[in-house]
Amino acid sequence: MYRAVIFDFDGTVIDTEQHLFEIINQNLTKEGHEPVAIDFFRSNIGGRALPLHHHLMDLVGEARVLEIYHEHHTTAADLSLRPGVLELIQSLHQRHIPIGIASSSSRDNVKALVQKLDLEKYISVIKGREDVEEVKPAPDLYLAAVQALHFNPTHCLAIEDSIKGATAAINAGLDVIVNTNLMTEVSDFSDLPLIAQDIDLTTVMKTYFNG
Structure with a gap:
């Protein structure tokens, strides 16, 4: 036992992973960027997710990435x-x-x-x-x-x-x-x-x- x-x-x-995926793509779409592909997002699950982080940094910059993650963390408790x-x-x-x-x-x-x-x-x-x-x-x-x-x-x-x-x-x-x-x-x-x-x-x- x-x-x-x-x-x-x-x-x-x-289910924070689905939530993060949705938050990221809502923000990217709103700012005129292509959404993150689901297969690329899935490949980042479970670890440090550096490829995803670097991709977002290239698209919107560090300040916006931090804002997106802050939105994710502050709303995840509603899940x-x-x-x-x-x-x-x-x-x-x-x-x-x-x-x-x-x-x-x-x-x-x-x-x-x-x-x-x-x-x-x-x-x-x-x-x-x-x-x-x-x-x-x-x-x-x-x-x-x-x-x-x-x-x-x-x-x-x-x-x-x-x-x-x-x-x-x-x-x-x-x-x-x-x-x-x-x-x-x-x-x-x-x-x-x-x-x-x-x-x-x-x-x-x-x-x-x-x-």
Whole structure:
């Protein structure tokens, strides 16, 4: 039985990836630029997204890029949690099973959203890009979260939505469930040794935590 669960955040807890895609393209279209192609956006999911960032910088400049990302972060708290996430988090909390978050995004941005979503009381550890040398698909974020929770990686279950994220967790020694979203559902996970994919998260307690 697993002793802790570590969630990815963007696209796993809330669908921030779809939201960012829409915010970017709304702003680009309004200013007369071609929208970002969905395949290019998808290729940036799960990691530091430098190609996307550089593309936006070339189009609109640093100040506008920062404004676009600020709009994204300030409106993302209005998004709903993904199906089954709250139920699973509450069930884990009731069983005193620690919960962590490992995200390639800024730790401060994740913390702010966790607070606005009223999840802070459930989360023991949040690790973001400031905490590691390399973000996903490197294993660093998961290793940092596991260390902070004081568990062996084999005792922790990761819940992810992307190939980069799942690869990071697997390389850190965790078992992984992947639940895709509109941005990652086209990805091919067949080369990754997942324990499950696209399952009802409300069944996780019964299947992996003895009830």
